[in-house]
Amino acid sequence: MSVAEITPDGRTLGGTLMDMRNITLRFGGVTAIKDISFDIREGEIRAIIGPNGAGKSSMLNVISGFYNPQEGEVWFRGDKRGPMRPYQVARLGIARTFQNIALFDGMSVLDNIMTGRLTHTKSGILDQAIWWGKAQREEIAHREKVEEIIDFLEIQRIRKTPVGRLPYGLKKRVELARALAAEPKLLLLDEPMAGMNVEEKEDMSRYILDVNDEFGTTVALIEHDMGVVMDLSDRVVVMDYGRKIGDGTPDEVRGNQDVIDAYLGVSHD
Numbered sequence: 565m566s567v568a569e570i571t572p573d574g575r576t577l578g579g580t581l582m583d584m585r586n587i588t589l590r591f592g593g594v595t596a597i598k599d600i601s602f603d604i605r606e607g608e609i610r611a612i613i614g615p616n617g618a619g620k621s622s623m624l625n626v627i628s629g630f631y632n633p634q635e636g637e638v639w640f641r642g643d644k645r646g647p648m649r650p651y652q653v654a655r656l657g658i659a660r661t662f663q664n665i666a667l668f669d670g671m672s673v674l675d676n677i678m679t680g681r682l683t684h685t686k687s688g689i690l691d692q693a694i695w696w697g698k699a700q701r702e703e704i705a706h707r708e709k710v711e712e713i714i715d716f717l718e719i720q721r722i723r724k725t726p727v728g729r730l731p732y733g734l735k736k737r738v739e740l741a742r743a744l745a746a747e748p749k750l751l752l753l754d755e756p757m758a759g760m761n762v763e764e765k766e767d768m769s770r771y772i773l774d775v776n777d778e779f780g781t782t783v784a785l786i787e788h789d790m791g792v793v794m795d796l797s798d799r800v801v802v803m804d805y806g807r808k809i810g811d812g813t814p815d816e817v818r819g820n821q822d823v824i825d826a827y828l829g830v831s832h833d
């Protein structure tokens with residue numbers, strides 16, 4: 565495991581949180597990921613970028629435990645991870661947002677965010693029936709955490725609004741809030757800026773940076789648009805046709821000829 569390191573801009577990166585080793589993922593005859601290795605360090609913002617069909621979503625789904633690769637190993641917090649159910653992934657401390665926002669439209673913002681606390685709920689139905697006090701204390705603690713997140717993401721004024729009535733940018737912020745309610749060690753963001761205007765992208769970037777700074781949450785995100793992640797990320801993995809073609813700081817990646825070619829659509833044969 566690597567040791568802590570101070571980046572040139574004074575940020576502290578911890579040891580290895582997640583280690584992807586020689587990952588290969590196939591769908592029938594299609595190889596979506598070909599022998600890719602990279603790590604995610606504690607406290608960093610790590611982006612995975614690449615053109616259409618590069619394999620980014622497939623990679624995010626391997627990180628989140630939704631897909632199990634045919635080859636390679638996934639290590640998280642020092643342990644090798646096998647196939648997992650979604651609730652097991654959540655208990656490990658991994659939360660995510662989705663590209664096509666996955667919220668309950670008819671429920672209020674507050675109630676949607678409360679669903680993010682489910683993995684932290686200890687009292688069962690029996691507790692709630694027999695030992696009401698314990699369940700009530702737990703509920704109050706969850707509400708406090710949720711209110712803290714609501715303040716942090718500045719969504720107080722819409723806390724009672726049904727999510728279905730919100731504009732796109734705010735829905736994305738509520739989804740981020742719900743993921744944060746799980747108090748994840750690793751936060752996965754699936755194209756957090758997709759479909760946003762410039763102002764909404766700037767807001768989202770600021771919230772991601774603040775979350776990382778304030779809560780110390782490690783962030784891994786996939787993005788189609790190379791520009792928006794360059795200011796945000798500590799390190800960037802670049803994928804193209806299922807392969808890793810670049811890995812490094814934003815400056816290193818920007819100067820990488822393979823990356824430039826991939827984004828300009830230079831032919832591969």
Ligand SMILES: Nc1ncnc2c1ncn2[C@@H]1O[C@H](COP(=O)(O)OP(=O)(O)OP(=O)(O)O)[C@@H](O)[C@H]1O
Nearest residue numbers: 591594596614615616617618619620621622623788
């Ligand atoms: N469930 C699936 N079944 C079959 N093929 C798939 C599946 N998911 C992805 N693929 C294929 O794997 C390759 C990588 O797709 P993936 O969606 O991971 O790329 P991406 O970089 O996320 O693309 P985009 O930016 O367009 O979302 C593509 O050729 C895609 O058609």
